[in-house]
Every structure is written in structure tokens, then in C-alpha cells.
Amino acid sequence: MASEVLNGKTIGVRTAWLIPACLGLFGSSAALAQDREKELTAPPAIYTDLVACKSIADSGQRLACYDEKVAALETAQTSNEVVIADRKQVREARKGLFGLTLPRIRLFSGEGDEGDQITQITGTITKARTIRSGKWLITLEDGAVWQQTDVPRSTMRRPKAGDSIAIKRAALGSYLASVNDGRGFKVKRVVQ
Numbered sequence: 001m002a003s004e005v006l007n008g009k010t011i012g013v014r015t016a017w018l019i020p021a022c023l024g025l026f027g028s029s030a031a032l033a034q035d036r037e038k039e040l041t042a043p044p045a046i047y048t049d050l051v052a053c054k055s056i057a058d059s060g061q062r063l064a065c066y067d068e069k070v071a072a073l074e075t076a077q078t079s080n081e082v083v084i085a086d087r088k089q090v091r092e093a094r095k096g097l098f099g100l101t102l103p104r105i106r107l108f109s110g111e112g113d114e115g116d117q118i119t120q121i122t123g124t125i126t127k128a129r130t131i132r133s134g135k136w137l138i139t140l141e142d143g144a145v146w147q148q149t150d151v152p153r154s155t156m157r158r159p160k161a162g163d164s165i166a167i168k169r170a171a172l173g174s175y176l177a178s179v180n181d182g183r184g185f186k187v188k189r190v191v192q
Contacts, residue, residue: 046076094118096142099167099175099189120168125179128159138177138187140165146177150186157182 042048050073053065076082085093098121127139135148138159146167159165159179167187170176177187 044082046073046082091118095121096144099144099146120166122164122166125159125163125165126161128161128163136185137190138165145190145192146175146187147190148177148185149174149188153183153185156185 046069050066050069053062053069056062056065073082077084095118098118123140123142123144125138126141129137130152131137131147134152136152136159137148138146140146157179163179164181165177165179166181167175167177170186175187175189176184178184
């Protein structure tokens with residue numbers, strides 16, 4: 001069997017070709033991830049086609065392009081293929097989705113919205129109960145359900161219907177809840 005020297009160590013030829021192949025594999029998967037990221041954050045084609053009309057020099061052709069693309073956009077919006085929302089509607093959607101793992105779509109991430117990322121929500125508890133582990137399961141007025149993830153403490157105030165709650169982003173993708181401005185405890189959003 002032939003051998004090759006790599007970083008001062010002798011390795012077999014079979015191993016030598018494996019290293020660049022693996023590096024190429026990792027490089028191509030990173031490129032695929034970047035392509036997927038661009039696809040998810042790019043504006044829809046129906047919008048970019050409309051914007052492309054402005055580059056047409058002839059005013060008659062430009063107007064015809066606008067008329068055609070606006071009609072297509074209106075049809076797509078009417079059939080719910082495209083959803084048009086203003087900043088207020090997007091913010092409300094983000095509040096409702098706070099705590100859930102979502103695909104990387106610009107609507108959910110807050111990118112490009114000058115710090116419009118939601119870092120905390122407040123609400124009122126409509127239902128609170130303990131589960132088998134002794135941890136709390138808390139339902140808010142918007143229907144969102146949060147479960148305590150840290151060890152229940154005897155000093156913790158018992159949450160109940162009507163109490164106010166604040167939930168904020170914490171370190172490493174976790175969330176911290178506080179009932180009636182009391183001591184914080186870790187929670188996660190659950191779907192039931």
C-alpha cells in the first residue's frame with residue numbers, strides 16, 4: 001500500500017484522499033445552507049418582478065409592465081398566495097409566535113426592522129396548573145402555553161388566573177418568566 005506524509009505523519013493513500021473529500025463535502029453543505037438562507041429571506045418573485053418594471057426605459061412599456069404585475073400581485077393576494085401586512089400586523093404576529101422555533105423567514109426574525117425584534121412579552125394568565133414533575137404549565141390570554149423548565153422552588157409565588165406575567169429572552173435561547181414582578185423562573189413555549 002502506498003503512503004503519503006501529512007503534517008509530518010505517514011498516512012495511507014486511501015486516508016489521504018478522504019481528507020479533501022470530507023472538506024469538500026462540508027464546504028458544499030455550507031454553501032447549500034447559505035443558498036437555503038437566501039431563498040427563505042428573499043422577497044417573493046411576484047414582488048421582484050413588479051420592481052423590475054421600473055428599469056424599463058420606454059414609458060408605455062413600463063406602464064404595461066406595471067399594470068400586468070400589479071394585476072398578478074392583486075390576484076396572488078386575493079388567493080392568499082401572497083400575504084400583505086403592515087408593520088403593526090407583523091409585530092402582532094411576532095408576539096403571538098414568541099418562544100416558538102420558526103423557519104428563518106425575515107417576517108419572523110426582525111432583520112432589517114431597526115431593532116423591532118421582540119425580546120419580551122407581557123400578558124395575563126388565564127390558567128395555571130402543575131404537571132407531574134411539579135413544574136408549572138401556564139396559559140396566557142392569547143392561548144400561548146408556557147411550561148416551567150427549572151426546578152420548582154418553594155419560595156416561588158404560585159401563579160393563578162388573573163396574574164400578570166412577563167416573559168423575556170434569556171441566555172442561550174432560553175426564556176425567563178416573572179409573575180406579578182416576582183422572582184424569575186425558566187420557561188419554554190409548548191404547543192398543545
